[in-house]
Amino acid sequence: MLAAVHPEQPSPGLVEALLAAGYRPVPVADAAAVTDQEPETGWAALVVELGDDPTAALALARRVRREGSAPVLVVANRARAAALPPDAGDDFLLSPIDPAELALRLLRLRALASGEPADATLRFKDLELNPATYQARLAGTPLDLTYMEYELLRFFAGHPTRVWSREQLLSRVWGYDYFGGARTVDVHVRRLRAKLGETRASWITTVRSVGYRFG
């Protein structure tokens, strides 16, 4: 798993703790780097250390948090922690770092980021997806989806208008352990289109030689 790390020269303690917990640190200079270098499977987290330039670091933390591109963990020593604004990160860690605590906090952040907040019904036009009950409704009528169809539709509806490649969809929706070839995505998109029905099938558009877009 890849974790974005700021500043570009993180403390050796942080790097060691990350590696020990199974994360590969990738140094990022700014918000643009976080976006540009984002792996296909997404960042496990952005870890921001408050060092020599805390203003820039906090600005980056806030921005990434607002955009929601990765969960943000802010690392500060005792002196700096006292002055930290509570909205600076999704979680905080005191330095010197305890590797076990870092592993635990990152695990918790990732679980929170992948889980859905309770009753966060996802809506797109007359489509409703209820992640708590796994139910999808079209204009109020239940849609009979298989699990993977549901997951794919939920991913699409949660990320409208963006173009996704087949590989991205495979790793984001199916996960690492899936082995079945990228054509699986095409097959599922067709099944979804069939179930959405004629008038709504066009919600999923094929972007030639790239992938798919929803909405």
Place this chain on the structure above:
Amino acid sequence: MAKQEEYVLRTVEERGIRFIRLWFTDVLGFLKSFAITPAELETAFEEGMDFDGSAIEGFSRVQESDMLARPDPTTFQILPWKGSESVARMFCNIVMPDGEPFEGDPRSVLQRNLQRAAGLGFTFYVGPEVEYFYFADTGEEPRVLDRGGYFDLTPLDVAQQYRRDTITALEKMGIPVESAHHEVSPSQHELDLRYSDALSMADNLMTTRLAVKEIALEHGIYATFMPKPIEGVDGNGLHLHLSLFEGDRNAFYDPASQHGLSRVARGFIAGLLHHAAPITAVTNQWVNSYKRLVGGFDAPVYVAWARNNQSALVRVPSAKPGKPASTRVEYRAPDPACNPYLAFSVILAAGLDGIESGAELPPEATGNLFDLTDEERAADHVGRLPGTLAEALDAMEASELMAATLGEHLFEWFLRNKRREWDRYQRHVSRFELREYLPIL
């Protein structure tokens, strides 16, 4: 509990599902089902559901009759037809009490063969054209509903409504239909399903056969996939469009080689041609199947390949320009009364053997194969498909590939069962004999 299973449990609860049908397939391709209630669902996922396998054709010897059906949560689907409200189904794998896959379970046989293909880096995709007849009833004489022909539109095509209802039901179950039309023979219809990975497609075909029959029943008529129900007109075929993918790439396509056919494609076709006789026993498994495989009715008889030649066993349809992913081969022998899990298994094994052994692709057949004389065909090394079930069984029995692909248990059971069928047929005095011989002999 894994996410997939949790999804099924939640859906059953939310949608008020009262019965879950566990589906599996016997060796001859008949769909079997037993129902469980939601209360048993968790046990079914964790341990599987017990049943007595000795009652199922081709399953087990009596001393090992205890078996477990393990539902595949990815196939959970609420059934869309009338009278099945609040009923859902899942396909099952059949395992022995010790958890090992049961060797007589066709779905496991296909999974094992797909696993082998995956080991070589391939995923196997299939797109079928399913043909069937609508008859007025189940009487001994088929009574057609219309006198329509290929692509005919109303008023001859009275079955349009049945076809449309079938497509709607299939689409609700996530089986996309590419096109549907009236076929060549009176009362004959065709559904072209969008290609899918072979395991899903075998499941889809089992579902499609049931859906076609269920919808016909709703309308008070009868649908049949019998290979040749009416003498003198085209029978029911199941043309299969086949392709292998390596990840995102169609492994059959190579712009640099002749006709855009890669080395993999050429090997695959060569393998199909080489093993055509033995695999026919499985792709055309009934006495009646061989009444379809005769000249003059758009069914293959000769073992040859061609690009645009409907008389060839293997046809390579022209890929759409700029769409290399659509490169595929069409295998035209199978009929829709086959067991799709076993048919896909033997076809895949034949193709892979051609690839692995580096078999040489014979030259393309150019003319109409039916117009050639026997000598000309012999000179071109064009063989013939088995003419009867007995011939096909002989070829199958001699094939090591078939035994390895199907597994010893299933291979032997199939041969035994089919030899008996042939034996019963041989003892039968047919209408043909009475009509031809009785007046003169």
